[in-house]
Amino acid sequence: MTRRTFHRAPEGERRQELIEATLDCIAEFGLKGATVRQIAIRAGVTAGLVRHYFESKDQMVAEAYRAVIASLTEQAQNVEGDPATRLREFIAVNFTEPVADSRSVSLWAAFISQVRVDPILAEIHREGYLAFRNTLQELLSEFLAAKGRRASEEECRRYAIAINGLVDGLWVEGCLAGDLFRDGELVSIAMASVEAVLGLPIEN
Amino acid sequence: MTRRTFHRAPEGERRQELIEATLDCIAEFGLKGATVRQIAIRAGVTAGLVRHYFESKDQMVAEAYRAVIASLTEQAQNVEGDPATRLREFIAVNFTEPVADSRSVSLWAAFISQVRVDPILAEIHREGYLAFRNTLQELLSEFLAAKGRRASEEECRRYAIAINGLVDGLWVEGCLAGDLFRDGELVSIAMASVEAVLGLPIEN
């Protein structure tokens, strides 16, 4: 009986691999198909190792959720340029890979569906949503100011809620059934709608 | 050992009860918590009965998904009155119980998360989405006509996509974290945004 060879992964790296494998499995087989064994296979290790890095499978899944939210949010926060460009980029990013991807929306939905069950996931979701929306609100505030339009914080909040909803809704459908839309159609619809909501063109 | 008493349910009724119990369990415990045994307990029967009514648990879950989509859609299709009233109602319904409910969005998300895994669910989702969007497109077409505005089918399609996205996105967030919004705020934001997108007030 020869024992399988292995190498020790550098600090923290294995954790990351396990989280990534967890997400792969959830996206591919669903939450209930993402078993410890499947995840281990995907990560190229044996199942026992999971409990060496995480207190429980549930804890690992929660951390994986954090990673998803972070990756969905970070893309949107790293836009640069003048306010109009940044707003345009912020919207466009959501209809471009890697955000616009059926894997992303599957993961998002899988976790959303657990928000009611698991208060920890609910909290993570809430933080992620608010971070995203507040980034957008800030962006809108600057954009409107640059356009010379006075807008109260309350107004910006309402705009942010609306545009966040719009972008999220289109994102979901685009990811789930991209073939129902023409190339670039969703981003074009999103832009036009945002302009209409704000009553301003998003040009420089 | 005394055997548990029972009564034979009338034609079709038991099926409906089992589907309803399935949805209860999915909403309460998540997809993986919705086991045959839990569902049976919820329905007040024993586990074996499931296989008497359905070929498999998966098939029962798929039928349950159909029921969810139907209930989400039917509310929106039963609006009456002149075009403006119907459009207003169509939007409002999505922010009123029973559609606006964390149970609904949990179920929706649970199934969405499986769309990638199960082609049958993907098909059901697609049909539901298109039915919803086409209803909305029809509504918009009539509304614009009543307002005396000429709009091509293509224009109406784009409006329908946008407004559907907007409503869906707001619906999700409202259901998941209703406490982040004031009473009636979401429906008010939705109405205002739709009016802005269409460039018309939604009054009679």
Added chain:
DNA sequence: GAAGTTATTATACGCTTGAATAATATCGGC
């Protein structure tokens, strides 16, 4: 290069799962 540390494997355990089967209670037709 030997000793100590620990990341990793291997194996086993108790439980739960969806499904199959056999026994039985209920009901409609006569």
Added chain:
DNA sequence: GCCGATATTATTCAAGCGTATAATAACTTC
């Protein structure tokens, strides 16, 4: 009021689940 049909229960099964434990291989340190 019995009888056949079948809806329902009770029980069993193999497979898979998350986790615990012990052996071991790979690095670190001196």
